[in-house]
């Protein structure tokens with residue numbers, strides 16, 4: 001996967017003598033120590049790279065530095081130190097004019113508050129980014145209508161924003177971002193103001209759209225469940241620093257520290273884990289039957305539980321060409337649902353000769 005967007009040792013310090021502050025932060029000072037001098041270290045030494053077509057989520061509590069980080073990614077804020085690269089091009093080295101060009105053509109932003117223009121129709125709102133780019137009316141309307149249809153708003157083109165529900169207004173915001181050809185989408189708490197059900201709906205819609213659009217997305221949220229549903233990878237921020245970057249499974253099964261561990265207690269593991277994370281790849285003495293109902297490595301946990309309830313033995317997990325890649329005994333499923341110590345102890349050998357796999361194939 002090629003890197004579309006890279007952050008290299010990004011710092012943003014607000015207040016007096018920012019360069020001096022960066023030096024102290026590099027030497028290990030934290031935000032609290034600088035606060036005394038009236039200096040805010042909003043982002044501290046952030047590095048990551050986002051691949052083509054990836055959804056990269058930045059998750060952290062309010063004040064952890066997410067929005068500041070995002071504003072450096074789109075060039076609205078100049079980093080105090082460090083670099084941002086788009087397709088290898090150093091954003092921090094561009095002239096203001098070149099930067100505006102990049103921002104209007106390559107990047108689309110979606111904010112928490114839909115920021116729709118009340119006196120423009122839904123269509124004209126969706127077409128706004130194209131209008132800024134100087135795209136002729138007929139073409140921008142066609143593209144706006146296409147984007148609205150993608151977002152489930154066909155038929156609403158001529159309505160006014162206040163005729164739409166909050167969820168629908170947010171879809172118009174999303175359509176506006178999708179109508180331009182920009183393939184880098186930056187979303188700052190885009191769904192956070194929505195009611196839970198509508199929010200879930202928007203998450204599903206985004207994932208569905210992403211299957212075909214394959215945009216490169218940086219999505220910001222303070223909600224770990226949302227992060228885990230959407231993110232191919234997630235960076236967890238705390239007090240300006242990224243404390244862990246990994247897949248949902250990495251974070252759930254191998255939290256980098258107590259802080260991350262405390263966060264994941266509230267996560268619904270069954271929505272995140274798949275058979276690949278749960279299966280025993282070195283089964284000893286677990287009987288599984290490949291002729292019965294089986295799973296694949298990407299079978300979701302909840303489905304795995306359902307299969308497990310229907311078969312009288314461990315569930316066989318089959319990879320390509322139906323080769324056995326692991327087994328999931330029922331007691332292993334239970335082990336993964338607890339919030340303490342996610343990795344269950346390996347299954348003991350019950351019955352059978354020591355170390356012998358007991359796999360019956362029909």
Ligand SMILES: Nc1ncnc2c1ncn2[C@@H]1O[C@H](COP(=O)(O)OP(=O)(O)O)[C@@H](O)[C@H]1O
Nearest residue numbers: 014040042060061062063064065066067068069
């Ligand atoms: N323009 C600014 N001037 C001074 N401090 C700022 C500014 N913008 C953000 N901050 C501070 O930087 C920290 C991170 O803010 P922000 O990036 O908005 O966090 P988040 O989006 O995670 O809630 C906060 O302490 C905030 O008060």
Ligand SMILES: [Mg+2]
Nearest residue numbers: 066067068189
């Ligand atoms: Mg914010």
